[in-house]
Amino acid sequence: MTINVGVIGAGIMGADHVNTLHRYVSGAAVSVVADVDVGKAASAAALAGARVTDDALALIADPRVDAVLIASHDDTHAELAIAAVRTGKPVLCEKPLAPTVAECRRVVSAEMESAAYGRPLISVGFMRRFDPGYQELRAALKAGACGTPLLLHCISRGVSSGPATTDEWIIVASAVHELDIVPWLLEAPIVEVSWHAPRSSPTVEGFRDPQFLLLRTGDGALTTVEVFLNARYGYDIRCEVVGDRGVLALAPPARVVRDLDAARSTAYAADWRPRFADAYRLELQAWIDALAAARPSPLPTARDSLITAMVAEAVIASMHADGRSVAVDAPSPESSVA
Numbered sequence: 001m002t003i004n005v006g007v008i009g010a011g012i013m014g015a016d017h018v019n020t021l022h023r024y025v026s027g028a029a030v031s032v033v034a035d036v037d038v039g040k041a042a043s044a045a046a047l048a049g050a051r052v053t054d055d056a057l058a059l060i061a062d063p064r065v066d067a068v069l070i071a072s073h074d075d076t077h078a079e080l081a082i083a084a085v086r087t088g089k090p091v092l093c094e095k096p097l098a099p100t101v102a103e104c105r106r107v108v109s110a111e112m113e114s115a116a117y118g119r120p121l122i123s124v125g126f127m128r129r130f131d132p133g134y135q136e137l138r139a140a141l142k143a144g145a146c147g148t149p150l151l152l153h154c155i156s157r158g159v160s161s162g163p164a165t166t167d168e169w170i171i172v173a174s175a176v177h178e179l180d181i182v183p184w185l186l187e188a189p190i191v192e193v194s195w196h197a198p199r200s201s202p203t204v205e206g207f208r209d210p211q212f213l214l215l216r217t218g219d220g221a222l223t224t225v226e227v228f229l230n231a232r233y234g235y236d237i238r239c240e241v242v243g244d245r246g247v248l249a250l251a252p253p254a255r256v257v258r259d260l261d262a263a264r265s266t267a268y269a270a271d272w273r274p275r276f277a278d279a280y281r282l283e284l285q286a287w288i289d290a291l292a293a294a295r296p297s298p299l300p301t302a303r304d305s306l307i308t309a310m311v312a313e314a315v316i317a318s319m320h321a322d323g324r325s326v327a328v329d330a331p332s333p334e335s336s337v338a
């Protein structure tokens with residue numbers, strides 16, 4: 001059985017997902033690609049031999065589309081996800097589900113009202129959950145390998161930020177990966193947050209970079225998060241868990257070590273695509289396999305992502321209150337949230 005996927009948004013991530021679905025995911029075909037910039041849609045679609053449109057709603061309605069992948073800008077996600085669930089089609093929406101809690105609530109309500117509701121239709125692309133390093137780290141934590149987790153240190157550094165970056169966007173669109181992965185690793189919700197920043201890097205203007213978060217989880221562990229978009233030297237994601245018996249950390253993902261000129265070195269990825277290529281592939285394969293077998297998707301749900309958005313809004317509230325601690329009033333994933 002082949003699942004025909006329609007991909008909305010043919011920018012950096014959309015084109016990457018078309019490529020991954022076409023070349024590396026079994027049981028999937030890309031049938032239609034939509035982008036308001038039809039030239040971008042055409043160049044992404046060419047590889048997969050897919051049809052092209054500039055109209056995302058036409059793609060959603062197209063009978064040649066069994067499932068919808070949304071990779072357009074963050075502020076388009078809610079409307080497109082709602083349109084897709086109203087047709088009863090399953091959706092993989094890139095993170096964040098939407099930039100605000102209010103929009104996420106609307107999406108969760110629309111999903112619950114969908115005639116096809118019985119199991120969640122929406123999956124959200126927090127792909128770190130499929131990264132082999134994070135998976136091994138979670139399994140080791142579950143097995144008690146470092147004893148009781150006391151502290152987590154998460155670092156998320158990039159080479160340079162894109163246009164229109166703001167302090168709040170850094171939380172909603174970048175730090176949000178940490179806000180998803182920390183409760184997933186610890187199996188405990190984030191209950192209190194605070195936002196901090198040192199003096200800003202002299203290379204940036206108009207926003208604070210780096211930013212620093214403290215997250216307290218319901219199990220009593222404390223997490224530090226550094227998000228530094230303009231770290232310049234490479235794309236570098238780190239995670240270390242300090243327990244009462246030992247320390248677990250992600251190993252550097254490089255495959256080749258160079259011994260040259262009296263020095264040893266490994267390379268950094270230039271951005272998230274090579275660093276998380278395995279995670280994107282495994283995430284997409286898991287989504288397609290679940291659809292083909294009519295099983296619940298193993299990806300984060302819209303409801304999970306609503307809770308993550310609530311944590312992000314609490315971080316932004318702390319940012320606007322000089323770093324004051326803010327309690328997170330998020331319900332458990334099982335309770336009614338819409």
Ligand SMILES: NC(=O)c1ccc[n+]([C@@H]2O[C@H](COP(=O)([O-])OP(=O)(O)OC[C@H]3O[C@@H](n4cnc5c(N)ncnc54)[C@H](O)[C@@H]3O)[C@@H](O)[C@H]2O)c1
Binds near residue numbers: 034074173276
């Ligand atoms: N999971 C991850 O690691 C990860 C990494 C980067 C980006 N993202 C997310 O992926 C999404 C896309 O990011 P990107 O970096 O590819 O952005 P991008 O700007 O490169 O691409 C977005 C594309 O969407 C198109 N678009 C905008 N509105 C549209 C609409 N209504 N209908 C059809 N097309 C529309 C734009 O023309 C553009 O080509 C964002 O939500 C972003 O937050 C996720």
